[in-house]
Amino acid sequence: MDNFKISVCQLKPENNKETNIKKAEIMIREAKNNGSDIIVLPEMFNCPYDNKFFLDYSEEYPGYTTAWLSKLSSELGIYIIGGSIPELENGKLYNTSFSFNRKGELIGKHRKLHLFDIDIEDKIFFKESDTLSYGSKITVIDTEYGKIGIAICYDMRFPEYMRILALEGAKLIVVPAAFNTVTGPMHWNLLARARALDNQVYFVAASPARNIHSSYKAYGHSIIVDPFGNIINEANIEEGIISAKIDFDYVNKIRDELPLLKHRREDLYKISYK
Numbered sequence: 478m479d480n481f482k483i484s485v486c487q488l489k490p491e492n493n494k495e496t497n498i499k500k501a502e503i504m505i506r507e508a509k510n511n512g513s514d515i516i517v518l519p520e521m522f523n524c525p526y527d528n529k530f531f532l533d534y535s536e537e538y539p540g541y542t543t544a545w546l547s548k549l550s551s552e553l554g555i556y557i558i559g560g561s562i563p564e565l566e567n568g569k570l571y572n573t574s575f576s577f578n579r580k581g582e583l584i585g586k587h588r589k590l591h592l593f594d595i596d597i598e599d600k601i602f603f604k605e606s607d608t609l610s611y612g613s614k615i616t617v618i619d620t621e622y623g624k625i626g627i628a629i630c631y632d633m634r635f636p637e638y639m640r641i642l643a644l645e646g647a648k649l650i651v652v653p654a655a656f657n658t659v660t661g662p663m664h665w666n667l668l669a670r671a672r673a674l675d676n677q678v679y680f681v682a683a684s685p686a687r688n689i690h691s692s693y694k695a696y697g698h699s700i701i702v703d704p705f706g707n708i709i710n711e712a713n714i715e716e717g718i719i720s721a722k723i724d725f726d727y728v729n730k731i732r733d734e735l736p737l738l739k740h741r742r743e744d745l746y747k748i749s750y751k
């Protein structure tokens with residue numbers, strides 16, 4: 478079966494891990510009741526997105542949050558792409574996304590590859606590399622439906638990585654993310670649509686809801702785009718769930734009709750990766 482329902486839980490993280498996890502659980506259960514097969518959480522869903530909180534909220538794997546994700550996915554018999562959390566290993570912090578299958582088994586661990594270090598004059602400064610270390614692995618997870626590529630937020634700005642995920646067989650790219658009120662309005666939709674269109678994949682980007690009390694104001698607008706670049710569903714800035722049917726046969730159809738991936742001139746240029 479190539480069809481399934483995906484849902485994004487756009488929750489609003491607060492400065493309390495237990496509250497965030499409880500809220501995520503309520504939303505995941507609701508999405509399951511709506512018939513979802515794969516449920517996606519946002520970047521840093523259990524922690525405020527702020528360098529000063531990452532260490533306090535961090536966990537080694539396996540830990541409190543990942544044990545809960547695993548238990549819930551097996552209890553509900555669903556896939557969970559568990560947003561991301563601050564992960565601690567050997568004294569280093571990573572921004573890591575853990576994915577679990579219907580049996581609660583870990584099927585993917587993506588550490589953010591591109592760290593968000595930006596300084597847009599008078600608008601926004603953020604330097605993830607002050608606290609976080611770089612991941613070093615490409616992540617494609619296997620499901621009963623096919624392959625899904627995983628990226629975290631700023632990773633989606635790098636077309637090479639997105640293309641690699643498609644070349645590795647992904648027909649859907651899922652991105653737990655947290656754009657902001659500066660770069661979100663400028664680039665979020667454009668990037669989601671462009672990455673879907675370039676790679677002829679479904680593209681799902683999951684944002685937190687906006688919390689006006691937090692230092693970092695998330696853009697919201699979780700989005701689901703089809704392989705022709707059309708927006709299928711988009712949230713606003715509030716908490717809520719958005720869903721869509723994903724059909725990998727449709728990806729095959731689009732790739733047959735407009736064979737962009739086949740038409741690449743690998744005799745002239747080639748993307749290489751480890």
Ligand SMILES: O=C(O)CCC(=O)C(=O)O
Binds near residue numbers: 593630657
């Ligand atoms: O690329 C952007 O504009 C936002 C990226 C971001 O917020 C992140 O990587 O966490």
